[in-house]
Amino acid sequence: MRLAWPAIAFGVATLVALLLRALLLSLLRRWTDGWSSLLQAIRLPSILWSIVLGLWAGNEVARQTESLPQRLSGQFGTLLEVAVIISVTFTVSNTLTTLVRSASERRALALAITGLGQAVVRGVVFIIGLLVLLGALGIQITPILTALGVGGLAVALALQDTLSNLFAGVHLLADKPIRVGDYVKVADTVEGHVVDIGWRSTRVRMLQNVVVTIPNKRVAESIIMNYDLPESRLALPIRVAVDYGTDPDLVQRILQEEAAQAIADQVPGLLAEPQPIARLIPGFGEFSLDFTLICHVKSFTDQFPVQHEVRRRILRRLAAEGVRIPVQIRVVELRSAGGDGRA
Numbered sequence: 001m002r003l004a005w006p007a008i009a010f011g012v013a014t015l016v017a018l019l020l021r022a023l024l025l026s027l028l029r030r031w032t033d034g035w036s037s038l039l040q041a042i043r044l045p046s047i048l049w050s051i052v053l054g055l056w057a058g059n060e061v062a063r064q065t066e067s068l069p070q071r072l073s074g075q076f077g078t079l080l081e082v083a084v085i086i087s088v089t090f091t092v093s094n095t096l097t098t099l100v101r102s103a104s105e106r107r108a109l110a111l112a113i114t115g116l117g118q119a120v121v122r123g124v125v126f127i128i129g130l131l132v133l134l135g136a137l138g139i140q141i142t143p144i145l146t147a148l149g150v151g152g153l154a155v156a157l158a159l160q161d162t163l164s165n166l167f168a169g170v171h172l173l174a175d176k177p178i179r180v181g182d183y184v185k186v187a188d189t190v191e192g193h194v195v196d197i198g199w200r201s202t203r204v205r206m207l208q209n210v211v212v213t214i215p216n217k218r219v220a221e222s223i224i225m226n227y228d229l230p231e232s233r234l235a236l237p238i239r240v241a242v243d244y245g246t247d248p249d250l251v252q253r254i255l256q257e258e259a260a261q262a263i264a265d266q267v268p269g270l271l272a273e274p275q276p277i278a279r280l281i282p283g284f285g286e287f288s289l290d291f292t293l294i295c296h297v298k299s300f301t302d303q304f305p306v307q308h309e310v311r312r313r314i315l316r317r318l319a320a321e322g323v324r325i326p327v328q329i330r331v332v333e334l335r336s337a338g339g340d341g342r343a
Contacts, residue, residue, distance in 0.1 A: 009061040014054030021046045045091040056080050068257050081136050089129030093122045108190065119199050161217075165200045170217035172197055178222050179320050183300045187222035190214060207301070227300040233271065236295045238310060241288035243324040248289060252278045256320060257291045258313045269302025270295060288326045 014274065059076050097118050134141055178184050178194050184204065185191040192206035201213045227234060231340065242251050261275035274296055281292045295310065297303050 005185055006058040006062040007109060010054045010058030012054075013057035014050055015055045017050035018047075021050055040145045041094060042091060045087050048087055052080050052084055052087075078136070082133065084134060085129060085133045089133075092129075093125040094123060096121050107158060142277065165216040168220040168231065169197055169199055169202075171220055172202070172216060176200075177229075178219075178226055179228070182226050182228040185225040186219055187212060210343070225247060228251045232299045233302060234297050234300055236297050236306060237293065237305060238293040238314075240314060240318075241295060241325060242291065242318070243326045244287075244289060246289065246323050248291075250321065251291055251323065252280075254317050254323070255314060258317050259293060259295055259310060262306075262310055262313060269297045269299070269307060270310075271298060289326055 025046070025323045031165060056077065059080070063077075133140060172178060178197070180194050180196060182194050183192065184194055186204065190206070190212050191202050192204045192212070195205050195211060197216070200338040201215050202219045204214065240251070240255060255278035256276060259278075263270055263272045263276070276291045276293060276295045279293055280289065282290050284290070291309070293314075295306065297306050315325075
C-alpha cells in the first residue's frame with residue numbers, strides 16, 4: 001500500500017507523456033513534410049522518454065511520501081537522469097546526421113555534406129552529451145581534460161599518418177578544391193566523380209564504375225584538375241582535316257551548319273549558347289587543312305555522346321558535298337645494291 005501512490009503517479013505521468021508524444025508527432029508529421037526520417041529517428045526514443053518521465057514522477061512521489069529509503073530514491077533518480085542523457089545524445093546525433101544528409105541530397109544546403117562533415121556533427125553532439133553526463137554524475141571535468149591533454153601528445157605521435165589524413169580532409173573541405181559530385185582528375189592517374197571525402201580517404205568513382213580510394217594526404221598534395229569548377233560547362237574542340245584543294249569557306253559553313261542542326265535536333269548534352277564556331281585552327285598541316293569546331297557541352301561526361309553524334313553528322317555531310325578527307329600515304333623507294341642506277 002505504501003507504493004500505491006507512486007504507482008498511480010507513474011501511470012498518470014506516463015499516460016500524459018504518451019498523449020503529448022502522440023500530439024507532437026502529429027504536429028511534426030504535418031509541419032515536416034518530406035522529413036519522414038526525422039520522425040523515424042524520434043518515434044522509438046520518445047516512448048522511452050515517456051516511461052522515464054513516469055518513473056521520475058513515481059520516484060518523486062515516493063520520496064515525498066517516504067515510501068522508499070532516501071538513499072535508494074536518490075540513486076534511482078540519478079540512474080534515470082543518466083539514461084535520459086544517453087538516450088537524448090544518441091537520438092540528437094542520429095537526427096542531426098539524418099537531417100544534414102537529407103538536406104544535402106535535396107540540395108537544400110550550398111554544398112554536399114561529406115562523410116567527414118557528418119562525423120564532425122556526431123562528434124560534437126557526443127562531446128556535449130559526455131560533458132553533460134559527467135556534470136550529472138558530479139565528476140570534475142578539469143582533471144580529465146588535463147589528462148587528455150598529456151595523453152593526446154602521445155597519441156598524436158603514434159598516429160601521425162592518420163592525423164595527417166584527417167587534417168588533409170579538413171583542408172579539402174575548407175579550401176574546396178573538390179566537392180562531392182565533381183568530376184576530377186587527381187595526380188594524372190585517377191579520373192572520375194567524387195563520391196565522398198571521409199576522415200581518412202577520398203573515394204572517386206571512375207567511368208568504369210569502379211571506386212578508387214585515395215588517402216586525403218595524397219589528394220591534398222596532388223595536382224587536381226576539376227572539370228566542374230568554376231562551372232560544369234565545357235568547351236569541346238572537334239578537329240576535322242580536309243584536302244588542300246577544298247574551299248575553306250565551304251568547310252567552315254558545313255561544320256557550323258551541322259553543329260547548328262545538332263542543336264536544333266536537341267542532341268543530349270549539347271548547348272546552344274555559346275554558339276558553335278569553326279576556325280582554321282591549328283591551320284596548315286603537312287598534308288591537310290586542319291579545322292577545329294568548338295562546341296559547348298553541359299558537363300565532362302556529355303562530351304562523349306556529343307562527339308559521336310556531331311562527328312557522324314559531319315562525316316556524312318562531307319561525303320555528300322564531295323569533300324575528301326586526306327589519308328597520309330608513305331612511299332618507300334627501293335634501289336638495287338649493284339650501283340647500276342636501276343630502281
